[in-house]
Amino acid sequence: MQRYELEESLKEEIRARVLGAGFMKLVQSVRRGGGVFRISMRPVEIGGRRMFQAEMSEGRDTRVKNLDDAGAAEGLEEIIAQKGARDLHLMTAKGDLHVRVTKKGHVLVSRSAEMDRVAKTQPHDRVKDVPLGRFDSTALLRAIGIADGSGAVRASMRGKYDQINEFLRVVGDSVRPAPGPGGEGGFVAVDCGCGKAYLTIALYFYLSEALGFENVRIVGVDRREDVVAAARKTAENLDVADRVVFAEANLADFGAKELAAAVGADGGATVRPDLVCSLHACDTATDEALAKGVEWGARYVFSAPCCQHELQKTISGTGAAAPFAGLLRQSILRERLCDILTDSFRAMLMRVMGYKTQVIEFVSPGATARNIMLKCESGAKSGQPGPVGEYLELRDYWKVVPWLETRLGRLVEKHLSRYG
Numbered sequence: 001m002q003r004y005e006l007e008e009s010l011k012e013e014i015r016a017r018v019l020g021a022g023f024m025k026l027v028q029s030v031r032r033g034g035g036v037f038r039i040s041m042r043p044v045e046i047g048g049r050r051m052f053q054a055e056m057s058e059g060r061d062t063r064v065k066n067l068d069d070a071g072a073a074e075g076l077e078e079i080i081a082q083k084g085a086r087d088l089h090l091m092t093a094k095g096d097l098h099v100r101v102t103k104k105g106h107v108l109v110s111r112s113a114e115m116d117r118v119a120k121t122q123p124h125d126r127v128k129d130v131p132l133g134r135f136d137s138t139a140l141l142r143a144i145g146i147a148d149g150s151g152a153v154r155a156s157m158r159g160k161y162d163q164i165n166e167f168l169r170v171v172g173d174s175v176r177p178a179p180g181p182g183g184e185g186g187f188v189a190v191d192c193g194c195g196k197a198y199l200t201i202a203l204y205f206y207l208s209e210a211l212g213f214e215n216v217r218i219v220g221v222d223r224r225e226d227v228v229a230a231a232r233k234t235a236e237n238l239d240v241a242d243r244v245v246f247a248e249a250n251l252a253d254f255g256a257k258e259l260a261a262a263v264g265a266d267g268g269a270t271v272r273p274d275l276v277c278s279l280h281a282c283d284t285a286t287d288e289a290l291a292k293g294v295e296w297g298a299r300y301v302f303s304a305p306c307c308q309h310e311l312q313k314t315i316s317g318t319g320a321a322a323p324f325a326g327l328l329r330q331s332i333l334r335e336r337l338c339d340i341l342t343d344s345f346r347a348m349l350m351r352v353m354g355y356k357t358q359v360i361e362f363v364s365p366g367a368t369a370r371n372i373m374l375k376c377e378s379g380a381k382s383g384q385p386g387p388v389g390e391y392l393e394l395r396d397y398w399k400v401v402p403w404l405e406t407r408l409g410r411l412v413e414k415h416l417s418r419y420g
């Protein structure tokens with residue numbers, strides 16, 4: 001027998017306790033490289049089936065894997081065969097087993113008195129209640145660079161991971177499948193300013209695999225050649241390049257014709273996307289995304305704005321700004337005021353255009369300081385006096401013309417001019 005190795009009878013006892021009835025939990029901690037590698041295993045119920053959930057953590061990295069009986073048996077052999085000083089704690093309904101392997105390789109075993117506990121199987125969602133945990137996202141997270149080779153979320157990508165999860169949560173809580181382009185069924189989404197397509201590709205898998213939507217097609221639009229090339233490569237690596245497509249274009253130049261071509265609509269038929277979204281599309285690109293949603297008649301428009309500069313350039317010069325001179329002198333306060341005003345104008349204009357609109361914090365400020373989202377759903381009547389009046393009052397108070405109003409042009413002007 002080698003140093004650190006367990007007796008054959010002890011190995012058999014561990015196998016019987018884990019794979020037999022009444023198994024509750026196994027935790028093994030191995031000291032290595034100045035840190036601790038911890039692996040735990042517990043029974044879970046997934047889709048009515050008993051499985052085993054293994055969780056491996058080292059430092060700040062954690063990986064979770066769901067295993068069937070054969071996978072659990074295989075994983076258990078690795079746990080048993082682990083080298084080095086370690087502690088193993090195994091709980092079953094009938095009692096506990098402790099195994100301690102010292103640095104010198106001595107194996108110390110202790111067993112609790114017999115117990116009569118009830119072994120409960122936890123539902124899977126208890127620990128994985130995040131959208132990216134509702135389908136097997138390991139390959140996706142690795143491919144988009146959020147997880148490392150072992151599947152653990154990289155510390156530097158934790159904020160992006162949270163943003164995507166929470167953005168998807170809003171999508172999952174709000175969107176419903178409906179007859180898609182041309183009424184032929186399916187779901188079309190456009191991600192404006194998609195960058196490296198973290199959200200774009202995650203959205204595809206979430207809609208089709210977690211929510212079960214059929215015939216999902218996503219278009220990512222970005223003006224940068226390098227990020228579009230990287231996004232296309234990722235979609236290819238994940239074998240979804242025919243469902244998740246990318247257009248290298250300035251959003252302003254990406255119109256109905258380009259959208260129809262991107263989704264391969266028959267004979268260039270008009271495509272009404274179900275969802276138009278943007279996550280931190282810079283400055284007025286957020287307004288572009290909102291305007292595209294309105295022009296294309298999207299059912300949902302979800303947009304998390306980024307930095308914005310447009311209003312900051314003009315606000316100080318207006319007569320309305322005079323009493324605010326002390327506030328506007330401070331660049332941080334000026335920026336925050338302009339952010340609030342810009343997003344208020346955006347939300348009000350979306351209401352004017354017939355979208356039920358909420359401004360929400362979609363993710364904690366810890367994940368990103370840019371944690372506001374405009375969540376808009378079509379279905380209200382456009383040009384109603386209430387939303388128009390509110391908008392005009394605020395706009396005229398500040399004596400500015402928000403970029404989104406300019407961008408929407410005649411589409412919004414016809415409503416404003418009736419009350420202005």
Ligand SMILES: C[S@@+](CC[C@H](N)C(=O)[O-])C[C@H]1O[C@@H](n2cnc3c(N)ncnc32)[C@H](O)[C@@H]1O
Nearest residue numbers: 193194195222223224250251279280281282285
């Ligand atoms: C801050 S990045 C966010 C990328 C991605 N949505 C994410 O959250 O990871 C903003 C992206 O918007 C793109 N963008 C900005 N203005 C744009 C425009 N007018 N047309 C197309 N893309 C634009 C940039 O090239 C950049 O990739």
